[in-house]
Amino acid sequence: MHLPRALAGVASALSLSSRQFEPDSVAYSDAATGLKFASYSSDGHVQFRVAVPSTVTAGTEFDAVLQVVAPVSMGWAGFAWGGSMTYNPLAIVWANGTNNVVLSSRIAYGYYTPPVYTSANYTILKTGTHVNATHFQVTALCKGCSKWGDEETGITEIDPTQQVTFGFAYSSNQVDHPADIESSFGIHDSTGHPIFELAVAKNDNFAATVAKL
Numbered sequence: 001m002h003l004p005r006a007l008a009g010v011a012s013a014l015s016l017s018s019r020q021f022e023p024d025s026v027a028y029s030d031a032a033t034g035l036k037f038a039s040y041s042s043d044g045h046v047q048f049r050v051a052v053p054s055t056v057t058a059g060t061e062f063d064a065v066l067q068v069v070a071p072v073s074m075g076w077a078g079f080a081w082g083g084s085m086t087y088n089p090l091a092i093v094w095a096n097g098t099n100n101v102v103l104s105s106r107i108a109y110g111y112y113t114p115p116v117y118t119s120a121n122y123t124i125l126k127t128g129t130h131v132n133a134t135h136f137q138v139t140a141l142c143k144g145c146s147k148w149g150d151e152e153t154g155i156t157e158i159d160p161t162q163q164v165t166f167g168f169a170y171s172s173n174q175v176d177h178p179a180d181i182e183s184s185f186g187i188h189d190s191t192g193h194p195i196f197e198l199a200v201a202k203n204d205n206f207a208a209t210v211a212k213l
């Protein structure tokens, strides 16, 4: 029996909308922090990792841990919680000397240096944050990275029960004032929109684990 053409169209649209894509992230267990992450390795050898609580359901605001590992030669690396450059929380990280890192919370309203964003708050976790001879690494808890926006721009929420598209950018050029969290910096060398599978990034006792780091 042949389905009428219109019905066949609906059936194929339905199967498309429920299809899961091959994620760009892989499961990663971090021995230092004990956290399970979904981890994406970008073209410039930068790792972007996200860990979430196991208890989160769709429609609930939640805290998340971001871990970024970058070659020391990298000027800065940026993570976009909403999957694009503009109108979503951005985390920009860089090394400040040989023993210190900076994580700057920003938001872009256009394609120019993103200003500081105060609605997302990051706590850098000592365990999992360092600079060594080859890499700098930042591990931070974010409050305010799973939901953002207002009535004018629209409210967006991350649904960790579904695949999530995040965004990244990096530049091999240093920021202008590495010691200043509000430093300006120039445009990226590369950007992308990786699909994350957060099902592998769920952590039992998330808050208690993070509190010890």
Ligand code: HEM
Pocket: 078, 079, 080, 083, 084, 085, 086, 090, 092, 111, 112, 113, 114, 167, 168, 169, 185, 186, 187, 188, 191, 192, 193
């Ligand atoms: C001085 C700083 C920056 C400048 C001047 C800048 C400028 C631009 C420009 C001109 C584009 C191209 C738009 C197009 O596709 O035609 C772009 C795209 C993009 N930028 Fe930036 N950018 C900056 C910082 C950042 C940061 C910190 C992030 C953080 C993740 C970021 C993420 C992206 C992404 C993901 C795209 C791809 C298009 C999109 O998803 O919106 N950018 N940027």
